[in-house]
Every structure is written in structure tokens, then in C-alpha cells.
Amino acid sequence: MMDFCSSMLDDMDINTLIARRVRELRDAHGLSLEALAEASGVSRSNISLIERAQSSPTAAVLDKLATALGVTLASLFEARATPAEPPSPLARAATQAVWTDPASGYTRRSLSPALPSPIQLVEVHFPAGQRVAYETGARDTEIHQQIWLIEGAMEITAGDEHWRLEAGDCVAMRLDCPTVFRNPTRKPARYLVALSMAPRPSVRRSA
Template sequence: MSTRLDIPDDSSGVGPRLREIRKSQGLSLRAVADRSGLSVGFLSQVERGLSSIALSSLHSVADALGVSLAALFEARPQEPQVEDDGAVVFTITRAVDRPRRTVSSGRHYELLSARASGLVLEPMLVYIEPGGTREAAKPHAGEEFAYVLSGELMYEVAGEAHRLGPGDSLYLRSTAPHTFYNDGEVTTIVVSVVTPRHF
């Protein structure tokens, strides 16, 4: 029997925020489409909340608009950063301040830590719904770590697929083309830590 989790998200805010930034820059949908390599029709559907957008495509849109990926989401509350001679020592993020958001069809990303300048890791919980939906394998700078809490995860690295179960982990240099997906029947939950930050 297929099990899907009822996971709240704030993906509905991505489209309107994208439209707001685009219009504030005086850009047409065609201009953003040309810069991002995505179609005008698809971007229009995303802005209206009719289509979800893959994380890799959202990166392309952010680049086309000249903003960070984080700028496409609402600001998150966080406790004050603790500083020592101007350097960030640590941040604290309370459970009630940790929003969940959907940025890709069938994937829910929950950020586990507040942002702080000078800190480069981005820890997340990733909920991957069943169905085998996957993004194209792509390389990028940085490193990536995944630890499966529940369910099963297919992780493809340099064309080779690896099945991970609860307690299994994978750590890689992200310069190797990679992607992950859930071809099982239950929602998979993964602790993911990446550099550089996605959001």
C-alpha cells in the first residue's frame, strides 16, 4: 500500500515571489525564459501556481533574475547569531521556526538551520514521494551527504545507480553528475547536507 505523508509546504509563495521580482526588474516572461532556458508557458504556469518547478530549474530562474535562490522564498525567523570578534560561532533554529517548502514535484525540502554569513553547510530534511520522479543528473561545485531515515532512495552517481535504505548514507563530491529519486511505494525521508547552499 502506498503511503504519502501530509507535508505542509510554502511552494505557493514561489510563483508570486518570482513574478514580483521579475516585474520589479521590468523584465518580461520572454526575457526570463530566454535567460533561463525555460519556456514562457511553463514560467507563466509557475508564476500562477499551476506548475511546480524542479530545484535545478529554480536555480536557472534565480540566475536569470540575478538573485539568490533564497530570495525566491519568504524570510525565515531565526535567533540572533552569536558572534566572537565578528565571526559567526553558531546559530540556533527552533523547531517552530523551521518551515517546510516544496520546490520540486514530489520533493519537500525542510531547512534545518538558520542562515549565517560565513557558514557554508546547508542541512535539510528531504521528503521524497513515491513515483520515481527524477531530475536530470547534473554536476555542481561542492559536496553532498545523504543519510536515509526511512524508505528507500535511488541515488545515481556518474551513471551508476545505488539503492539506499534506512541507516545507509552516501557522501560525494558534487562535481560528479548525480541525481536521486524514490521508485518505491512509500515516502522516503533523508537527512541531506550540501555545499554550496541551495536556498
């Protein structure tokens, strides 16, 4: 099993990475702090602290920001290549971003390389007895995910759907409704998340 503590990105580095990504995405959308706060439901002061790497935001807060910015949660942990350095198709284990939710203690490792791709891979370690709830809403980009449980058991709710996954099970869902992840057992769980993104088809209006 991969040792999550082996990553070169410590807590300070990961908060700096998140800070840079939130600023980049906010600037790309032309949003002020006030506009992002209104769209996400996260206070302006909290966003400001996050963008200055002076806060350790929870998974729920980051998901609110990701939803408002129209990206996946995994996108907030992407390391951008420098202009003089083309994005690499290889992501070494030692350089993959690892982040731990301060509220639940669940840990996620971003597996995907910097080379642009419609697919993102994330490995998650979920502690026993913990629960994480996301107020996920519809985005301009249509996002699908599949979750393959490697070890343990997980209960997942997406909107009105509910599943209990055992090792080897895989479930597919769209990220367009509130979602809850819960480990109801006394043992940690580990799973792989595969995300794919595509622009939502435009709806033609009749004249």
C-alpha cells in the same frame, strides 16, 4: 518524527516565498524574464506566474531555475531577514519552510537558519514508488551534497553513477550532472541532505 504539517508556512505562503526568492535572485543577476527563460528552459509565462505566486511549480522546474540562477534548490526556499532584523542563527521548527512537489508528492523541509552559512540542511520525505528527475547542470558555484538515509530505501543516479541506499547509508556527490531520485519500495523514505557551496576556482589561461 517531525510532523511536516505543523509548519506555519501553508501552500500559499510557500508559493509566495518561492516567488520572492526567484525575483530577488533574477534581479541580483540582472536577468530579464526572457533571459532567465532562455537560460533555464522554463517558459517566460511560467516564470512570470511563479514570480506572482500564481503557480505551483514542480521540483524539476524549480531545479531548472536554480541551475540557471547558480544556486541550490534549497536557496529558493530561504526566508530573508528584514534590514532592521539581523539574520537569526536559530530556525524554529514551526517557521521552517515546508514544500511539497505537486508532481511526485515528495516533501522537503528547509532546516537551516537565516544566518548566512556555506552549509544548507534539508529533510526530505519521499513517497513510496515515486521518482523525481533533475536536469542539473554545472553552476558558477561548486555545490557538493551528502545524502544520509534515515528510513526506508532510495535509488539515486548521478550521471553514470548509481547507488541504492538503505537506512544508515550516506552518499556524496557534486551537483553538476542529471540526477534521479527514486523510491522503489512500498514504504516511504526519509533522508537528510547537507549541501555546501564554494565558488569554482578560476582557470588561468596562458598568454
